[in-house]
Amino acid sequence: LKQCPNVHSYFHRRLLLWMPKRMWAFDLKCPVCVKSISLNSKGVYRKVRNVIDLKGRYYLAAEYHQCPTCQGTFISYDDRILNQLPFSLRVRFPILLTGKFASDIGVVNLMRSRTLGNSSTSLWNDVTEMHSDEWMRRAVAYLSDCERHKISRKRLGIPDVTYATLPLFHNPPGCKWFLATYIRDVWSRLPVLKSRIRYGTLLKIDSTKKITLKLQV
Ligand SMILES: [Zn+2]
Known part of the structure; x- marks a missing residue:
């Protein structure tokens, strides 16, 4: 007999994993240090963000980076990180971050x-x-x-x-x-x-x- 329908599989939310360094082996630099220092990966950032899109919500997970020189830590959706990416990669981040909730570009386009x-x-x-x-x-x-x-x-x-x-x-x-x-x-x-x-x-x-x-x- 077929299994009982699982409510979670009907209402699951997508997860967008944003890791430009890992995805495209992109050499991110420390935005604070004057010298050009490559950031190291510290793994996945523990907090996920809620993103509002046209149909509902999804999650945004990100990578955490650390500078080996100044020990500063940076999340992959930080503007200072995003702005290092060439346009062709930058546009693949479909989210605008505002306060507690983030907005999918679909909502932004509607605005x-x-x-x-x-x-x-x-x-x-x-x-x-x-x-x-x-x-x-x-x-x-x-x-x-x-x-x-x-x-x-x-x-x-x-x-x-x-x-x-x-x-x-x-x-x-x-x-x-x-x-x-x-x-x-x-x-x-x-x-x-x-x-x-x-x-x-x-x-x-x-x-x-x-x-x-x-x-x-
Ligand atoms: Zn640094």
Whole structure:
């Protein structure tokens, strides 16, 4: 008889392992030391990050590096590490890091295409809708498999089993997070200007007046 459906296999989350040094044997340098010192690997960083994408969440795991000279430690998604990579490798890191949650580039692109004109609230609504849609899809698949399992047991006269309950649905982080991610994205795309400009100038360039207003509140 077929095994009882395992709820975790329906609701599992992807894991993205980001290890540029190991994946492409890339010689990362210590961003602190003046001399060019190659970083050593210290293995996988113990903390994983939660990444919000269009369908739900996934995990980001990273490599930990140490400088043999200054003993400084650096995580592989640190900007100072990412910026050492050539463009062709840098673009393979599909995540923007903001606070507690990180954002998949899919969500960032959705923000860019809207230039935040429709406000972060409606973006939040849309992303929440997509997340709950995906959750429902998985829930339907799991529950219908449980139902089939139950019927086949009944036919064979085998007693019922108890099925694991559905995991809770988690809303994506709030509107403020979307706004912060958007600002971080605009900011990161203006590396040349970063050191020179203030918010006012930035916003003239990007003409997103709404951000100015929200930053001033
Ligand atoms: Zn160093």
